[in-house]
Amino acid sequence: MTIKAQFDHSNCADCPIRHRAVCARCDADELEALDAIKYYRSFEAGQTIIWSGDQMNFVGSVVSGIASLTQTMEDGRTQMVGLLLPSDFVGRPGRDVAPYDVQATTDVVMCCFRKKPFEELMDETPHIAHRLLQMTLDELDAAREWMLVLGRKTAREKIASLISIIARRDASIGQKGLSGQIVFDLPLTREAMADYLGLTLETVSRQISALKKDGLILLEGKRHVTIPDLGRLMEEAGDDSDGGFLV
Amino acid sequence: MTIKAQFDHSNCADCPIRHRAVCARCDADELEALDAIKYYRSFEAGQTIIWSGDQMNFVGSVVSGIASLTQTMEDGRTQMVGLLLPSDFVGRPGRDVAPYDVQATTDVVMCCFRKKPFEELMDETPHIAHRLLQMTLDELDAAREWMLVLGRKTAREKIASLISIIARRDASIGQKGLSGQIVFDLPLTREAMADYLGLTLETVSRQISALKKDGLILLEGKRHVTIPDLGRLMEEAGDDSDGGFLV
DNA sequence: CGAGCACTTGATCGCTTTCAATAGCTGTGG
DNA sequence: CCACAGCTATTGAAAGCGATCAAGTGCTCG
DSSP, X not given: OOBOOSSOOSOGGGOTTTTTSTTTTOOHHHHHHHHHXXXXXXXXXXXXXXXXXXXXXXXXXXXXXXXXXXXXXXXXXXXXXEEEOTTOXXXXXXXXXXXXXXXXXXXXXXXXXXXXXXHHXXXXXXXXXXXXXXXXXXXXXXXXXXXXXXXXXXXXXXXXXXXXXXXXXXXXXXXXXXXXXXXXXXXXXXXXHHHHHTSOHHHHHHHHHHHHHTTSSEEETTTEEEESOXXXXXXXXXXXXXXXXXX | OOBOOXXXXXXXXXXXXXXXXXXXTOOHHHHHHHHHHEEXXXXXXXXXXXXXXXXXXXXXXXXXXXXXXXXXXXXXXEXXXXXXXXXXXXXXXXXXXXXXXXXXXXXXXXXXXXXXXXXXXXXXXXXXXXXXXXXXXXXXHHHHHHHHHHHHOOHHHHHHHHHHHHHHXXXXXXXXXXXXXXXXXXXXXXXXXXXXXXXXHHHHHHHHHHHHHTTSSEEETTTEEEESOXXXXXXXXXXXXXOOOOO
């Protein structure tokens, strides 16, 4: 069930994702046009936002919270194929049917646009189309980065990769630095991590325990993580620790 | 070393990828503008077209042949993250440095555009930007499809997936039907397949032998494949055999 | 004819999965 | 306040799949 949005963005100027979302490049006029076709929806953690195969009648941006794109095989095996953070875009202009399940991993607020008007708007305003192209290219890069993780990394490297990516994204959104300690909460269950990494949840649990034992991460409870040295963790992930690109 | 292009497309109208490439939607004027900044380059099988980290001074389309995008870890592990077929686009407007190696898997002819003028052209001609967005979204879908393969499929399913995807793409380009027998040549070495699938070349070889023994594929020599029943092969790949989307 | 390459096949090893039991936490109701 | 259900997570033991190491085949080209 959709719960009530806990904040009212009557004004796009106040929007927390204003400068990163699909509308980032829009001028006042364009923003007004978008405003006319937008509405907010909220979802509780665990809810499915869109079912694979469903008719899509909106596209939109994640305003707050985390959602995931998931593919499922007939026999039930699942693979997460995308992690949607605030400002990420959901849906594809020009496509009617959703190819993946979209699920709210945490409580999620979305800024939705009715698809038809959005598509028309996109044809008229190059700023939107251009920004969407940029974001899609970024997602493609992230997907390809992830293919390397899925195809060639060991379980330990996969976990280290995931944790350092979450840490970097978190730091990037919160404008915190990457040097010194990084502290954050894992937004994913062990099972969701396993789905993302192509592992079982038991293996995820074991490898997290191992990283903890080796002092690469500190755990308080199940979810609260402190990274004493991100560089060391990224080495463990098999990345060159200079790789400074933030998704 | 670059070898001489074996055909001269003085005229875009004759181009074999005219209707599928980034220029697909362009009108006569736009085509002329593109024509002014284009040039052809040819590469021999095995050549590296672009090195990861290199300055990119062009973008372009694969006209003929097959190229691959590959990521490499410091210790030498590699993962193919994209397979570029005729009409596929190489390079990213707005980015200077190549993030992946691009290699010619077979002999390749590319239609290149100098990057700077292409970027300017893109800002002016929505047809190009729009088509590029479409193609990028398609590639993103393909990448996500592949994440499921890499993360959750068994070696046998991976091989079956790769062969049926090549078969479908081949049939789509050649305008051949998908019913009845499909006959084609594998454009990849066992090692390249392994790189694509996150396997070793020995495992690839074993699984191909197994599929052959089970009658799912017929082999003549090492590369020439006949698929007696694509539906059955796709079942083996773990896909629902109706999944009719062609990349 | 021999070198080089792509590929195949065999034997063994080890990592991740699978199956299974247990711990810890939260919320509910007696 | 405690007992218990339900959930998430941890840990152990055993099995299986793909990797690794190794040898050998078949083809092309000089």
